[in-house]
Amino acid sequence: MKNKELQEQRMRGYFIEATKNLIKGEGIRSVSVRAVADHAGYSFATMYNYFRDLNELIFLCVQDFQEECRLDVEEQVKMVKGGCHERVKARVMAYIRFFTEYPGIFELFFTARAYDLGNREGTLITIERSLENVCKPAWDECLESGTLTVEQAALIAESLRHTVTGMLVMYLNRRRPASYKDFQEMVHRQVDRILKVHHE
Amino acid sequence: MKNKELQEQRMRGYFIEATKNLIKGEGIRSVSVRAVADHAGYSFATMYNYFRDLNELIFLCVQDFQEECRLDVEEQVKMVKGGCHERVKARVMAYIRFFTEYPGIFELFFTARAYDLGNREGTLITIERSLENVCKPAWDECLESGTLTVEQAALIAESLRHTVTGMLVMYLNRRRPASYKDFQEMVHRQVDRILKVHHE
DNA sequence: CAAAGATAATGAACAATGTTAATATATTGC
DNA sequence: GCAATATATTAACATTGTTCATTATCTTTG
Numbered sequence: 001m002k003n004k005e006l007q008e009q010r011m012r013g014y015f016i017e018a019t020k021n022l023i024k025g026e027g028i029r030s031v032s033v034r035a036v037a038d039h040a041g042y043s044f045a046t047m048y049n050y051f052r053d054l055n056e057l058i059f060l061c062v063q064d065f066q067e068e069c070r071l072d073v074e075e076q077v078k079m080v081k082g083g084c085h086e087r088v089k090a091r092v093m094a095y096i097r098f099f100t101e102y103p104g105i106f107e108l109f110f111t112a113r114a115y116d117l118g119n120r121e122g123t124l125i126t127i128e129r130s131l132e133n134v135c136k137p138a139w140d141e142c143l144e145s146g147t148l149t150v151e152q153a154a155l156i157a158e159s160l161r162h163t164v165t166g167m168l169v170m171y172l173n174r175r176r177p178a179s180y181k182d183f184q185e186m187v188h189r190q191v192d193r194i195l196k197v198h199h200e
Numbered sequence: 201m202k203n204k205e206l207q208e209q210r211m212r213g214y215f216i217e218a219t220k221n222l223i224k225g226e227g228i229r230s231v232s233v234r235a236v237a238d239h240a241g242y243s244f245a246t247m248y249n250y251f252r253d254l255n256e257l258i259f260l261c262v263q264d265f266q267e268e269c270r271l272d273v274e275e276q277v278k279m280v281k282g283g284c285h286e287r288v289k290a291r292v293m294a295y296i297r298f299f300t301e302y303p304g305i306f307e308l309f310f311t312a313r314a315y316d317l318g319n320r321e322g323t324l325i326t327i328e329r330s331l332e333n334v335c336k337p338a339w340d341e342c343l344e345s346g347t348l349t350v351e352q353a354a355l356i357a358e359s360l361r362h363t364v365t366g367m368l369v370m371y372l373n374r375r376r377p378a379s380y381k382d383f384q385e386m387v388h389r390q391v392d393r394i395l396k397v398h399h400e
Numbered sequence: 401c402a403a404a405g406a407t408a409a410t411g412a413a414c415a416a417t418g419t420t421a422a423t424a425t426a427t428t429g430c
Numbered sequence: 431g432c433a434a435t436a437t438a439t440t441a442a443c444a445t446t447g448t449t450c451a452t453t454a455t456c457t458t459t460g
Contacts, residue, residue, distance in 0.1 A: 004436095029313070032416080032417065032418080033417080033418060033419080034416085034417085034418095042438075042439090043438065043439045043440075044419095044439090045419090045420085045438075045439060045440075046437080046438055046439075048418095048419075048420080049436095049437065049438075053418080053419075054418070054419090110369055110370075110373060110374065111310075111369065111373060113229070114373075114374075121378075124374050124375055124376055125376070127376075128370060128374065128376040155389075155393070158389075158390070159363070159393065161366065161370075162362070162363045162366030162367045162370065162390065163359070163362045163363050164366070165362075165365075165366035165370065166361065166362030166364070166365035166367075166369070167362045167366075169310055169311070169369055170310075170328060170361075170362065173310060173311060173314075174310065174324050174327055174328060175324055176324055176325070176328040178321075186358070189355075189358075190359060193355070193359065204407095211408095232445080232447080233447060234445090234446085234447095242410090243409060243410050243411075244410090244411095245410055245411075245448090245450090246408080246409055246410075248447095248448075248449080249407095249409075253447075253448075254448090
């Protein structure tokens with residue numbers, strides 16, 4: 001039966017959609033089996049007919065959120081002009097803005113406990129490469145124009161990845177810096193530093 | 201009565217010690233009111249006579265762990281010779297080693313949920329400055345020898361703080377890189393990059 | 401030293417959580 | 431339409447944090 005497959009996929013979609021809305025709106029803490037089931041319009045036990053456990057359901061949202069992040073960044077940088085430096089920076093800034101807008105998604109990506117995720121290597125890689133993925137068009141431009149070599153770009157990307165993750169962890173989880181303004185200034189300072197170094 | 205104060209302090213100490221051992225040994229997930237009370241030798245309800253809630257108890261461990269981290273690093277770098285660059289790097293590496301050895305402490309410092317910690321600004325600052333604090337002797341040396349200006353040191357420290365936090369988040373929470381060896385290589389690469397830049 | 405009063409430790413109880421197993425309900429095949 | 435299967439739901443359990451009434455213990459006083 002092809003129907004069965006389709007119906008199952010639809011059911012999974014209902015639960016995933018409900019979970020995504022909860023994460024985006026209220027954060028991961030608000031995600032419980034009962035809350036998700038309520039939003040999906042089913043009983044809490046029904047979830048277990050379609051997902052191994054709550055953890056699997058939660059982490060299935062990662063792929064969707066990654067795509068959502070990419071589209072959001074694309075929208076934000078649509079009007080940005082300038083060279084390699086400016087384009088990469090604009091995307092990094094948009095990436096940061098996305099996660100400050102949806103702290104629950106950041107939590108899911110980087111700090112939420114993932115028991116069994118040891119197996120699901122793909123999800124971990126998606127998370128690791130989320131910034132690179134979002135910046136890809138700008139990187140490609142840099143490479144094509146010869147502004148950077150592949151090795152240089154890889155090193156900068158690695159550097160940006162960790163610095164951005166670190167700053168977001170500090171700001172979203174520990175309120176440091178204490179104000180958004182200070183955070184913003186720090187972000188500019190750090191991103192500029194990383195991007196400028198390799199332009200000399 | 202001074203006795204009462206002393207006794208209360210002692211009781212708090214028993215619970216804090218139990219919590220610290222649990223965090224170091226089994227991670228934050230293993231910390232429950234019942235587990236802590238068991239290890240402290242009291243009933244679970246007794247905890248509430250000395251702490252507002254479990255969260256307060258958990259985050260009271262931060263100060264102790266910070267000191268423990270500092271001592272651990274001091275021990276690790278005792279024999280290190282060399283200039284400013286080498287001494288700072290040695291401390292950063294020791295800091296990272298400490299947290300890879302005790303992932304539970306890293307979780308507590310950077311990713312554990314802290315509901316009410318908005319008030320306890322001091323704890324947040326302790327966490328933010330943990331790496332700077334640990335590296336302070338080396339920074340002082342750099343400043344005194346004139347290798348770096350205060351502004352340069354501050355910028356490098358900020359850079360190190362976020363990069364190190366980011367790398368640890370990726371490695372401890374998301375197993376990326378997948379092997380300790382790759383992680384170690386990346387750490388060297390990134391720390392060198394940050395420290396070298398300002399030597400030119 | 402013993403009784404009254406204060407203090408501190410405790411167990412019962414509650415709500416919320418994730419999860420499983422048994423039951424009820426729909427759907428499908430004949 | 432009925433039996434067989436698949437699916438959704440309710441019941442139940444173990445754990446969690448937390449509160450509160452009740453013990454147990456310690457202190458003070460007569």
